[in-house]
Amino acid sequence: MSSNGTNSADHKYRWVGTRPIRHDGVDKVTGKANFGADLAFPDMLWGKLLRSPHAHANIKRIDFTKALKLDGVKSIVTSADLPELASAEVEGGEGGGNFRDLSHNVLARGKVLYHGHAVAAVAATSQEIADQALALIEVDYEPLPVVLSIDEAIAPGAPILHPDLTTKGLKGSGRTNVAARVTFGKGDAAKGFAQADVVVERTYKTQTVHQGYIEPHAVVARTNADGQSIVWCCTQGAFTVRSLCAAVLGLEHSQLRVIPSEIGGGFGGKTTVYTEPLAVLLSRKTGRPVKMVMSREDVFRATGPAGAAIVEVKLGAKRNGKLVAASSRLWYEAGAFPGSPVGAGAMTVFAAYDIADVAIEGFDVVCNKPKTAAYRAPGAPQAAFATEQALDELAEKLKLDPIDLRLMNAAKEGTQAPYGAKFNRVGFIETLEAAKKHPHYKAPLGPNQGRGVAAGFWFNVGMMSSADVHLTEDGGATVITGNPDIGGSRASMAICVAEELGIDVTRVRPIVGDTETAGYCDLTGGSRVTFATGLACIEASRDIVRQLRERAAKTWGCDVAQVDFVDGRCLPTKASGLDHLPLTVAEIAQHMAKTGGPLNGQAQVNPRGAGPGFSTHLCDVEIDPETGRVDVIRYTAIQDAGRAVHPSYVEGQMQGGASQGIGWALHEEYVFSKSGVLENAGFLDYRMPVASDLPMIDTVVIEVPNPGHPYGVRGVGETPIVAPLAAVANAVKHASGVRMTELPISPPRMLAALMAR
Amino acid sequence: MVVVPPALRALTGAERVTLAARDVRGLLRALEARYPGFGATLGPRFAVAIDGDIRNDADYDPLAEETEVTFLPPLAGG
Numbered sequence: 001m002s003s004n005g006t007n008s009a010d011h012k013y014r015w016v017g018t019r020p021i022r023h024d025g026v027d028k029v030t031g032k033a034n035f036g037a038d039l040a041f042p043d044m045l046w047g048k049l050l051r052s053p054h055a056h057a058n059i060k061r062i063d064f065t066k067a068l069k070l071d072g073v074k075s076i077v078t079s080a081d082l083p084e085l086a087s088a089e090v091e092g093g094e095g096g097g098n099f100r101d102l103s104h105n106v107l108a109r110g111k112v113l114y115h116g117h118a119v120a121a122v123a124a125t126s127q128e129i130a131d132q133a134l135a136l137i138e139v140d141y142e143p144l145p146v147v148l149s150i151d152e153a154i155a156p157g158a159p160i161l162h163p164d165l166t167t168k169g170l171k172g173s174g175r176t177n178v179a180a181r182v183t184f185g186k187g188d189a190a191k192g193f194a195q196a197d198v199v200v201e202r203t204y205k206t207q208t209v210h211q212g213y214i215e216p217h218a219v220v221a222r223t224n225a226d227g228q229s230i231v232w233c234c235t236q237g238a239f240t241v242r243s244l245c246a247a248v249l250g251l252e253h254s255q256l257r258v259i260p261s262e263i264g265g266g267f268g269g270k271t272t273v274y275t276e277p278l279a280v281l282l283s284r285k286t287g288r289p290v291k292m293v294m295s296r297e298d299v300f301r302a303t304g305p306a307g308a309a310i311v312e313v314k315l316g317a318k319r320n321g322k323l324v325a326a327s328s329r330l331w332y333e334a335g336a337f338p339g340s341p342v343g344a345g346a347m348t349v350f351a352a353y354d355i356a357d358v359a360i361e362g363f364d365v366v367c368n369k370p371k372t373a374a375y376r377a378p379g380a381p382q383a384a385f386a387t388e389q390a391l392d393e394l395a396e397k398l399k400l401d402p403i404d405l406r407l408m409n410a411a412k413e414g415t416q417a418p419y420g421a422k423f424n425r426v427g428f429i430e431t432l433e434a435a436k437k438h439p440h441y442k443a444p445l446g447p448n449q450g451r452g453v454a455a456g457f458w459f460n461v462g463m464m465s466s467a468d469v470h471l472t473e474d475g476g477a478t479v480i481t482g483n484p485d486i487g488g489s490r491a492s493m494a495i496c497v498a499e500e501l502g503i504d505v506t507r508v509r510p511i512v513g514d515t516e517t518a519g520y521c522d523l524t525g526g527s528r529v530t531f532a533t534g535l536a537c538i539e540a541s542r543d544i545v546r547q548l549r550e551r552a553a554k555t556w557g558c559d560v561a562q563v564d565f566v567d568g569r570c571l572p573t574k575a576s577g578l579d580h581l582p583l584t585v586a587e588i589a590q591h592m593a594k595t596g597g598p599l600n601g602q603a604q605v606n607p608r609g610a611g612p613g614f615s616t617h618l619c620d621v622e623i624d625p626e627t628g629r630v631d632v633i634r635y636t637a638i639q640d641a642g643r644a645v646h647p648s649y650v651e652g653q654m655q656g657g658a659s660q661g662i663g664w665a666l667h668e669e670y671v672f673s674k675s676g677v678l679e680n681a682g683f684l685d686y687r688m689p690v691a692s693d694l695p696m697i698d699t700v701v702i703e704v705p706n707p708g709h710p711y712g713v714r715g716v717g718e719t720p721i722v723a724p725l726a727a728v729a730n731a732v733k734h735a736s737g738v739r740m741t742e743l744p745i746s747p748p749r750m751l752a753a754l755m756a757r
Numbered sequence: 758m759v760v761v762p763p764a765l766r767a768l769t770g771a772e773r774v775t776l777a778a779r780d781v782r783g784l785l786r787a788l789e790a791r792y793p794g795f796g797a798t799l800g801p802r803f804a805v806a807i808d809g810d811i812r813n814d815a816d817y818d819p820l821a822e823e824t825e826v827t828f829l830p831p832l833a834g835g
Contacts, residue, residue: 268835526834
């Protein structure tokens with residue numbers, strides 16, 4: 001270990017890199033784990049939402065007099081029951097945003113902006129009575145023309161969603177549906193293109209897709225006599241729910257305690273609030289617990305998907321393949337309120353490549369669809385779908401191997417990304433080299449089959465985390481953090497503690513705390529938990545190690561500087577000349593009362609150094625020329641994980657991201673009627689890939705240690721969804737000769753393209 | 758050294774500018790003093806990349822003489 005606590009690249013680990021059974025595994029496979037909808041109280045009310053039948057309409061009147069008279073109805077609330085918040089950008093990464101928009105999304109105020117927008121909430125003694133009450137609420141709407149696409153939203157004379165909206169970043173925009181313009185770049189793109197021998201330029205389109213988490217949103221809120229509300233919900237961040245509920249309801253944080261349940265998937269979709277503030281409000285009004293559970297239809301109609309996008313990409317290269325210029329314009333749908341991830345899309349569109357002259361312009365566009373939410377590497381898959389296809393086309397034109405073209409231009413340490421930052425040590429080249437050597441890349445292909453290559457990049461973030469580690473009297477440990485466990489983080493946290501304390505990983509009990517039992521943690525997202533919260537666990541464990549050395553020194557009557565800690569034992573340093581038998585963690589713990597009392601470690605971090613993630617994916621498809629059906633027949637995901645703390649969960653993230661990306665590429669899209677009604681709000685009609693649709697996703701974990709973490713960890717959760725869209729499309733091109741620039745590559749669209757060849 | 762985002766280059770007149778500051782907060786003050794309107798154009802929500810490391814909250818992060826800084830939209834994740 002170095003003086004700053006960072007282990008050397010060849011450090012031998014006892015637990016890091018092993019695959020212990022997850023600590024919550026038995027409860028989950030035996031059905032004992034409690035998810036969002038599992039909690040109930042005897043005197044509990046049911047909350048239900050009245051949703052708009054229109055995609056765009058003014059609300060002229062809401063009359064719930066009749067509904068309130070229905071026996072069993074205890075309370076009805078509308079936006080009039082929420083404080084009107086000023087429109088203001090709030091500082092902060094995950095927890096920031098515009099709270100007025102959030103409030104208006106929770107309950108429409110004066111205007112509905114998408115079909116399914118919540119208008120009123122009812123609390124009643126049963127679900128049936130709540131449904132009856134909803135039917136008795138009278139709402140007079142004044143329907144307005146709808147805007148359902150980027151093209152419609154930016155057309156001259158388009159219906160305007162928000163009368164006060166102007167384009168941030170563009171002076172004098174006037175009334176518009178374009179909420180923001182962002183720009184990035186370096187050098188002089190026009191000059192760069194003038195030097196190019198070959199130019200590829202195309203426009204690519206992706207559709208609105210949902211994260212598809214299995215567990216619908218669910219919440220129970222109970223308000224105590226002292227005015228404190230307790231919220232149980234499935235969320236990626238209990239502290240985020242507390243903050244957002246407090247903002248929407250005008251409460252102090254101390255009036256809210258948020259307890260996260262187990263979570264059945266989130267992928268970014270559970271990083272905001274929908275029913276949670278309303279359950280709190282209804283419980284505060286009635287004095288009884290209120291439970292609200294979304295149906296699958298609710299989830300599709302009114303929670304945040306990833307928005308559709310249009311991405312123009314232009315690449316210029318010399319004849320030898322060296323990229324000399326790139327430009328891009330990106331339009332991303334934000335849904336009903338501003339805030340698409342176009343900024344991240346624009347930052348990532350060329351980030352994987354070292355290009356001297358780059359110009360990028362992005363636009364955040366509102367339309368009459370649900371407000372978008374984060375979805376795994378938000379904004380990056382749409383951008384990579386464009387760039388990675390353009391690179392494939394460039395390789396064809398230049399008669400270069402597509403991996404060689406990428407190797408020639410790959411970002412590496414010192415490369416300045418178009419968003420201004422220089423990369424530290426990254427492992428993109430290593431993933432490309434591994435792909436080129438992989439047997440998959442040279443395997444023979446049959447008729448109607450093709451192979452595609454694509455790369456992916458995601459920043460990864462650090463953000464704030466806390467950890468508390470408590471030593472048990474027999475030398476085991478409990479570790480408490482505030483991050484809901486989505487992808488196996490309990491196991492990773494336990495591994496970090498076991499590694500530092502030198503104890504068996506099965507003797508570490510990882511606990512997901514709540515907003516009152518854990519120190520502050522930003523949410524589980526941004527590929528940050530193993531990096532940042534893991535770092536907090538490491539530092540909290542090192543706090544205990546420091547105390548263990550003090551206790552050993554006290555026991556031996558020597559100076560603490562004369563005590564080493566190695567492999568779970570305190571022992572005299574060689575220089576000390578002392579001759580004591582080593583003391584194990586368990587031995588010191590057993591006598592902690594005599595040496596100073598409990599042994600607890602604590603740490604809080606807001607770390608720099610979240611190393612970026614890069615991947616290279618290989619995809620083989622087979623196309624049925626008679627139906628246009630595309631089957632993925634082989635898939636290999638290769639990714640730099642820095643250091644895989646629990647390789648099974650790293651591989652699981654890679655497989656999951658690839659699976660979701662394949663669904664995005666081949667099957668998934670929101671289908672709206674002309675009036676803005678979502679016509680496929682269920683898993684029968686919204687086609688996500690199931691196990692029988694996919695081959696085994698092969699994985700190769702590359703480990704180029706991140707210098708910003710003691711073990712070299714990089715986030716891994718988001719990068720794997722970036723490459724698949726283009727990997728599939730490139731494979732389709734090589735199987736059929738047709739370049740598919742619009743997703744999904746569904747059988748009708750593929751068949752039409754084949755017929756038009 | 759500051760790598761200036763395109764939206765702010767109209768103010769600075771250059772892609773890169775060099776200023777002395779002990780931390781990010783001091784750098785922003787210096788930028789505002791030299792290029793009035795820099796802070797308003799940047800807005801309240803931004804991330805900072807310091808020698809390539811991106812952070813959403815870096816007001817008090819120390820800066821060395823050779824440090825390279827750029828300003829970005831705040832990063833989120835899924």
